[in-house]
Amino acid sequence: MKSLLKALLLSFIFFNLAQNPIRAEKPTLPGYSQVHIILGDEAGRVEKLVAGLLKERILEKSKLKISISKESATDNAGGLVIYLGIPENHALLQQQFEKRRIQALTALAPGIEGFLLQQVDLNLVLAAGIDDRGCLYAAGELLRQLTFGENQIQLPQNLIIRTAPAFGIRGTQFGQSGVAKSLAKVRDWTDAETQRVILDYALAGANIFSVDNGPMYEFIKSYGLMTQGGFGANTAPENKNPEWRASESIGRENYVCPSVPAARAFMLQKFEEFAKTAPSYDLLKFHGGDGGGCECDLCKPYGLTFIELVADMAAIFHRYHPATKVYFTNQKFDNADDEAIFAYLNEKPRDWLWAWGYGPGSDATTWQPGHRQTHRMDLFRYPGFGPYGLYPQEILRQMPARHKLVYFNEITHWRYAQHAYIQMYPRADKNGDLPPHWGHDIYERKPDQYLTQVYNRLTFFAWPRQYHRIFNDLMRYGVGDITHSSGNHDHFNQWMWQRLLWAPRTSVEDVVDEYARAWFGPEAASLMAKAIFQLEENLEEIPGTPLTEKGGIDSYYRMVTEAGKLMPENWKSNNWLWRMFLQKGALDRYTQLAVGQQIQIQTEIENLITANPEKDITDQILLSALEKLKTSADETSEMVSLKAEATQLGEESNALFGTRNEGLFNLNHDFIGLGWLERQLNRALAAKEVERNTLLAMITDYDNPGEGGQYDNLGTANPAPNVVFGYPYDHGQPFVQEMLSEGNRPSQRSMHFTQDEAQGVTLHYQDLDPKATYKIRLTLVRPWFQERYAMRMNQKSETIYADNEVLAQDIELPLQMSDQFTFEVPVRLTKDGELTIRFQKAADVATGDRVTVEQWRNSGGWGTLVSEVWLIKN
Structure with a gap:
């Protein structure tokens, strides 16, 4: 009876852990100052690399004695022992499964790319992957579960996690942005730092990365991860023939018209050369109209022109790389373009095509930057879960079942982008159509009008609640996502996306808590989690609450500052990410004070004018007002201190990891229109009494x-x-x-x-x-x-x-x-x-x-x- 109850209890625990591997902090076991990672005698290349990575990441936080050995060379190791690998390659790991009657890892339990992480006694942890990537993800989970002391590590009690990813495609892009290099003036990453970014996302659950042929491609493949290549079907900046030039949607000149036979032949030859030298990517993406396409009459509908060209290119690529899966994106395509592609796909089997890709400008039910020219108004009969999910459902309905829907979501810009602040209401499309009232929340979200003057589109930010909503609205219809990232400023957004692709039912609070613990340690995690939610609120324009009245600006800054005080030195000394969050806080607070100062000056000038009857406003009063305006750029002692702090933090984050907030170099602004006030005062100074009074009334009222x-x-x-x-x-x-x-x-x-x-x-x-x-x-x-x-x-x-x-x-x-x-x-x-x-x-x-x-x-x-x-x- 006791055995049955124990089995039922373990089953209940197992079920809950499998459903949601991200958990609140738990009591920990005594610390370990020695760690022995034991590989199987038959361990492959990836298992060995993962063991080395696990050792390296532990040593970054805790100065321990760590060894890696094969099972046959292990001799009664002390400290914490970790059996790492695929059970089939690891006899000792298999023995533990048999001895403790642990269910074998299968394609359904835990699932493909899954793992088991379980502490089976005080000094032994099993980190078993169903395959190579499962081993990598087991190491990532172990690192998230560890508590790092200066000279020891600890594990939570009753550690048992058996899980696998929910989506088969989980990836992103990587690299430094041009904005970071030009505006934030950061140093270049080393190859090792670029590799680190790749592995950070891989440890979070990513399995595919967009990459060009070269060393980074080889590095990604060495860990058993997948790669994606890309090609613009009509992209040809080298073209000098004006007769070949495409009528691109905003008139860009780097594209050719596929309906010109010679231009089409040129693109096929160009692609042939690309295919010959390209590696065998797992996925190859052909992007559509966002940065390409042709609006001319010969190409209409461009969707058909495009898909037929892509089909020919896919045939070429498959001659050299038959296993590569091909997909396209319909970015900026119109209704007629999409309908032409649906008809093409339904005409007969198109075995060369794996998936329809859905990226910025692909959505026919939202009015987003990218300016899709027509929209599917017929899909607005009922709101459902809102406008984001309406068109993905329609794609699945019209597209043959053999094809998949894969996403290319853009979560890297904070304004003027696919899922960002749209900036302003949508304009009518070519048919005069605008979105229905029930979808207007997308467009009514606006960036704070003052912060948007300081920060570039590619600035450091985090949006947990908005992107959690976007993820849940969209991802239920696809097989995964390879997100668009233009740098490292979107660190939280990209990391959260990978974690949700692994476990989409995870609450936004749990994702943020896990991120805070993983990147800032348990002592600072609570404050950093609160700060991240506060940051999202701070960035938005709140009607009736201008920046000067947003208490969250100061509270965010203070929370991140206090979190830094709570962080032990082994967490804080090289923590570039915490420095980026604090830079953001210091610069936001500086901006708040600068805006307040300008408003105060404007108020003083208005009071100076209203304090005197109209007929008594002398030239001297106006000259005094103009003198006040000259102080608008003066900095208070607090502003000086904040800028100095942000400067120092920026130097440190740049030295540590080639990253810095570009807003530091863009703080000087006329936030409230003092330029107009100055012009109005000068006009009043030159005017006669009646006109002067009219001009001054515009200032005060x-x-x-x-x-x-x-x-x-x-x-x-x-x-x-x-x-x-x-x-x-x-x-x-x-x-x-x-x-x-x-x-x-x-x-x-x-x-x-x-x-x-x-x-x-x-x-x-x-x-x-x-x-x-x-x-x-x-x-x-x-x-x-x-x-x-x-x-x-x-x-x-x-x-x-x-x-x-x-x-x-x-x-x-x-x-x-x-x-x-x-x-x-x-x-x-x-x-x-x-x-x-x-x-x-x-x-x-x-x-x-x-x-x-x-x-x-x-x-x-x-x-x-x-x-x-x-x-x-x-």
């Missing part, structure tokens, strides 16, 4: 339209109740900070726009006083464009209508720095109590052939543009 008036602040989530047509501007592709001057007030930097539509931005007013007269004041500004887009951006002006009467014909919008324009509204137009203000694009804007107009739209073209509108009752 900016958005007040006066009694009976109305004010619309156009742009994302701003109060613009009278706007009936148009949508917030996305500042082109990609968002570039220099497009608008920081001297603009925040309300002047955001705006509504239209593209090539016949109707421009429109406001409609009701319930006006039919006996009154009105005037309209407008804030107008137009962006600067990067050279590669500027060639097609001829829009500079717009016409303004009141009802159907012209208020201003082809008025030119100021470049980068806004200005305000006032027009009297004819009284006859408001006698009915209503008024429509409508903007119309210039006659020569968005004209020409279809391709030219589409490229103009896709690269940020605007037809009408307006930032603010005051309807003022005279």
